[in-house]
Amino acid sequence: MGITQFRIVLSNKPGALAEIAHRIGYAGINIRGISLMSVDNESILHLVVNDPVATWRVFKEAGIDYEENRVIAVELPNVPGALSECSKVLSELDINIDYLYPFIARTPNAIVIIKTGDMEKTEAALLKRGINILTEEQLYKLE
Numbered sequence: 001m002g003i004t005q006f007r008i009v010l011s012n013k014p015g016a017l018a019e020i021a022h023r024i025g026y027a028g029i030n031i032r033g034i035s036l037m038s039v040d041n042e043s044i045l046h047l048v049v050n051d052p053v054a055t056w057r058v059f060k061e062a063g064i065d066y067e068e069n070r071v072i073a074v075e076l077p078n079v080p081g082a083l084s085e086c087s088k089v090l091s092e093l094d095i096n097i098d099y100l101y102p103f104i105a106r107t108p109n110a111i112v113i114i115k116t117g118d119m120e121k122t123e124a125a126l127l128k129r130g131i132n133i134l135t136e137e138q139l140y141k142l143e
Contacts, residue, residue: 002070002119003136004052009065010043020045020064027058032139033113035101048103048113050140069115072123073103073139075132076110083112089129095122105142
């Protein structure tokens with residue numbers, strides 16, 4: 001499975017995020033999951049969008065350096081302890097979560113984007129425990 005994620009290293013200065021957001025928005029692309037973290041003089045931006053192909057074109061045309069990688073979208077009940085159960089499954093198999101961030105959708109359940117060092121093992125472990133993982137097609141259909 002897996003979801004396309006874009007990773008961009010930005011200068012840690014005012015307007016860096018605004019430029020990326022403007023280009024994406026102007027192209028009619030909707031940001032659905034976002035994480036921004038400052039490290040020294042740089043910021044690491046992770047994006048999940050509703051149209052990866054259009055985003056790729058925007059970045060190429062603008063000369064924006066980026067990495068594409070695969071993450072998973074995990075659907076969790078919107079109740080206390082759901083994230084605990086999910087992370088416990090991975091912990092028991094010695095799988096470290098590199099990072100996670102929310103996916104923005106109007107659904108009764110919570111959706112988190114997860115990146116680990118072993119995505120195949122992560123996916124198999126979660127599915128075996130009955131934790132739902134969304135495909136790209138399912139994710140992009142959400143409002």
